[in-house]
Amino acid sequence: xxxxxxxxxxxxxxxxxxxxxxxxxxxxxxxxxxxxxxxxxxxxxxxxxxxxxxxxxxxxxxxxxxxxxxxxxxxxxxxxxxxxxxxxxxxxxxxxxxxxxxxxxxxxxxxxxxxxxxxxxxxxxxxxxxxxxxxxxxxxxxxxxxxxxxxxxxxxxxxxxxxxxxxxxxxxxxxxxxxxxxxxxxxxxxxxxxxxxxxxxxxxxxxxxxxxxxxxxxxxxxxxxxxxxxxxxxxxxxxxxxxxxxxxxxxxxxxxxxxxxxxxxxxxxxxxxxxxxxxxxx
Amino acid sequence: xxxxxxxxxxxxxxxxxxxxxxxxxxxxxxxxxxxxxxxxxxxxxxxxxxxxxxxxxxxxxxxxxxxxxxxxxxxxxxxxxxxxxxxxxxxxxxxxxxxxxxxxxxxxxxxxxxxxxxxxxxxxxxxxxxxxxxxxxxxxxxxxxxxxxxxxxxxxxxxxxxxxxxxxxxxxxxxxxxxxxxxxxxxxxxxxxxxxxxxxxxxxxxxxxxxxxxxxxxxxxxxxxxxxxxxxxxxxxxxxxxxxxxxxxxxxxxxxxxxxxxxxxxxxxxxxxxxxxxxxxxxxxxxxxxxxx
Numbered sequence: 001x002x003x004x005x006x007x008x009x010x011x012x013x014x015x016x017x018x019x020x021x022x023x024x025x026x027x028x029x030x031x032x033x034x035x036x037x038x039x040x041x042x043x044x045x046x047x048x049x050x051x052x053x054x055x056x057x058x059x060x061x062x063x064x065x066x067x068x069x070x071x072x073x074x075x076x077x078x079x080x081x082x083x084x085x086x087x088x089x090x091x092x093x094x095x096x097x098x099x100x101x102x103x104x105x106x107x108x109x110x111x112x113x114x115x116x117x118x119x120x121x122x123x124x125x126x127x128x129x130x131x132x133x134x135x136x137x138x139x140x141x142x143x144x145x146x147x148x149x150x151x152x153x154x155x156x157x158x159x160x161x162x163x164x165x166x167x168x169x170x171x172x173x174x175x176x177x178x179x180x181x182x183x184x185x186x187x188x189x190x191x192x193x194x195x196x197x198x199x200x201x202x203x204x205x206x207x208x209x210x211x212x213x214x215x216x217x218x219x220x221x222x223x224x225x226x227x228x229x230x231x232x233x234x235x236x237x238x239x240x241x242x243x244x245x246x247x248x249x250x251x252x253x254x255x256x257x258x259x260x261x262x263x264x265x266x267x268x269x270x271x272x273x274x275x276x277x278x279x280x281x282x
Numbered sequence: 283x284x285x286x287x288x289x290x291x292x293x294x295x296x297x298x299x300x301x302x303x304x305x306x307x308x309x310x311x312x313x314x315x316x317x318x319x320x321x322x323x324x325x326x327x328x329x330x331x332x333x334x335x336x337x338x339x340x341x342x343x344x345x346x347x348x349x350x351x352x353x354x355x356x357x358x359x360x361x362x363x364x365x366x367x368x369x370x371x372x373x374x375x376x377x378x379x380x381x382x383x384x385x386x387x388x389x390x391x392x393x394x395x396x397x398x399x400x401x402x403x404x405x406x407x408x409x410x411x412x413x414x415x416x417x418x419x420x421x422x423x424x425x426x427x428x429x430x431x432x433x434x435x436x437x438x439x440x441x442x443x444x445x446x447x448x449x450x451x452x453x454x455x456x457x458x459x460x461x462x463x464x465x466x467x468x469x470x471x472x473x474x475x476x477x478x479x480x481x482x483x484x485x486x487x488x489x490x491x492x493x494x495x496x497x498x499x500x501x502x503x504x505x506x507x508x509x510x511x512x513x514x515x516x517x518x519x520x521x522x523x524x525x526x527x528x529x530x531x532x533x534x535x536x537x538x539x540x541x542x543x544x545x546x547x548x549x550x551x552x553x554x555x556x557x558x559x560x561x562x563x564x565x566x567x568x569x570x571x572x573x574x575x
Contacts (some may be wrong), residue, residue, distance in 0.1 A: 011481070015372075015373045016378075017380075018369060018370065018372075018373040019370075019373050019374065019378075019408060022366070022369075022370045022452075023374070023384055023387045025449070026387060026388050026390060026449065026452065027388070027390055028390050028406075029391075029399060029402035029403055029406060029449075030394070030401060032403065032405065032406055032413065033402050036405065040445060040487075044411065045411070047410070047411070047416075051411070051414075051416050052415045059314070062560045084358075085435055092297075092306065093297050093298040094298055094299055094549030095296035096297070096298070097294060097295040097297070097299070099294060100290070100291040100292070100293075100295040101291075101292035101295055103291075103405040104290060105295070109291065109295075111314035112295070112299075114433075114565070114566060116298070117300070117303065117305045117565070117569075118562050118566075119307075119386055121506055121558055121561055121562065122306055122310060122558065122563070123506070123510030123554065123558075124510075124556050125510050125512055125530075125531035125534060125535070125551060125554070126308045126310070126313055126551045126552075126558075127306065127310065127313065127532065127543050128534075128535070128538075128539065129310050129313060129316060129538040129547045129548045129551060130308075130309035130310075130312035130316060130544075130548070131305070131315050132323070132420065132538075132539060132544075133312070133321075133544065133567040134305070134308075134309060134312075149305070150305065150428060152301060152305075152447060153301070153302060153305045153306050154304060156298055156301060157302060157306075159445070160298060169452050169503045183526065184287070185287050185290050186287075186290060189294075191520055194295055198452065203345055208392070211513065213395055214395040214396060216396065216432055216513045216516075217393070217513065217531075217535075218399040220516075221535075221539050227435065230399065231395070231398075232395045233395070235398060236398070236400070236401045236517050237399065239318075245405075247405050247411075250405070251402065252422060253398075254398045254399075254401055254402050257395060257398050258390070258394030258395065258398050258399065259394075260391065261395060262386075262389070262390050262393040262394045263386075263392060263393075264338035265389075266385075266386055266393050269389060269393065269457060270461075271458070273457050273458055273461055274461075275448075275459050276458060276499055276503055277458060277462070277496060
């Protein structure tokens with residue numbers, strides 16, 4: 001009897017231990033950012049202190065330094081501005097393309113759709129060298145515009161792929177009925193299909209935006225002056241004066257950047273994953 | 283009768299296709315053209331030099347080493363990701379109190395910008411103030427005056443970048459595997475349990491074989507994202523100490539962008555292409571299967 005109870009309870013205990021272990025390990029750096037943000041330098045730099053505790057009273061100095069004396073606020077604005085424009089370009093190009101490939105072009109549209117998705121696999125580390133030449137040819141070196149032009153190269157393929165799935169899931173009859181009632185194909189797209197796929201479009205907006213905030217390689221390659229940087233590159237490369245790391249302010253910047261982006265992305269992650277698992281999950 | 287306008291389809295997808303051809307297709311070809319040229323940053327001349335760049339980098343021991351390290355980096359982190367993600371996904375499969383909160387914590391390494399997460403690790407692995415070293419000193423595992431140089435000693439540095447990359451990729455693989463686990467019909471493992479199969483037997487003979495297609499997806503994309511990534515290494519070690527954590531993408535960056543030798547950088551990055559072809563093949567096969575069924 002006792003043994004039977006044990007075999008029932010034991011797996012549950014093991015499950016909880018596994019969950020807690022992974023949650024602690026995976027979230028630890030963010031906890032560490034939090035605690036470092038509010039610690040005084042004298043506390044951080046004293047090796048005798050227990051680093052897990054506040055040995056001196058907490059401080060807001062690192063946050064003040066970050067917002068008053070560094071380019072951090074500027075980087076946040078740069079990132080948001082670039083993100084907004086990339087989202088607009090992505091929507092303008094990906095929404096019609098996805099509809100056309102899902103509905104108007106038959107069998108080879110689907111093939112072309114897969115082809116578009118495959119371009120998502122071509123990594124920045126293969127394209128950054130030729131693109132740096134393209135960027136300087138366009139006269140955009142060291143300008144935020146360089147990444148606004150280049151980022152849609154990875155947001156469009158993924159967004160088109162996701163939206164194709166959305167458009168395919170809307171019954172064809174609805175569209176046909178609307179067209180019998182006198183709408184043109186374009187009218188059906190604008191007045192029926194777009195309103196019906198709002199959640200898909202919202203997903204694409206979030207993705208394009210979070211992918212912009214996460215990108216590192218292109219921004220590092222194309223933009224050289226600190227004032228034009230995005231958060232993802234500015235914080236790790238320009239928030240260091242000489243060889244001195246201001247860990248308090250650095251970790252404050254990390255925390256402020258990760259949590260909102262992480263939260264936003266988290267809301268839509270399942271859709272993102274669906275994009276990868278087509279064909280493997282039925 | 284409904285008249286479908288034949289021209290509308292191409293008109294609607296051409297802008298996107300053109301954009302991608304111009305800024306992915308053309309640069310992709312340019313990478314090949316540069317790799318057989320003597321192109322430099324700031325010069326407009328282009329001379330075809332045949333396989334000279336490839337011959338010279340293949341004779342360069344530093345490149346051979348980075349090629350080898352790329353595989354070490356990718357394979358070891360993917361093995362760790364695969365083991366961790368399977369265990370973690372199993373523990374998250376069934377509903378439990380606080381599941382959403384746990385999910386948020388567990389996903390953070392993937393959803394937060396990777397450069398920022400890596401910077402957090404740079405502080406955790408600091409040569410002087412590392413919290414890991416502090417704990418180890420307290421546990422009397424290491425001497426207080428001789429703490430490990432996590433990022434400054436070749437073997438430890440390689441281990442550190444592998445583990446940080448594993449940390450970053452683990453949530454991605456976990457969510458993919460979780461999607462597969464929830465898609466397995468519940469009655470099959472249950473029937474096996476009724477027939478007397480234990481937890482381990484059910485896991486190894488039923489769940490894992492049924493999960494293989496989805497595990498392949500996780501490994502495929504995980505391997506691409508790892509093999510072609512330079513962010514974690516760039517932030518943590520810049521390829522150091524003594525170039526012991528250089529991988530192909532960082533080599534290409536240092537040669538082609540910082541070293542202004544576009545031709546050499548392009549030739550190095552071409553070594554990423556074979557893996558991409560393999561990946562493309564598997565994606566096409568899996569997409570084809572999706573259409574057939």
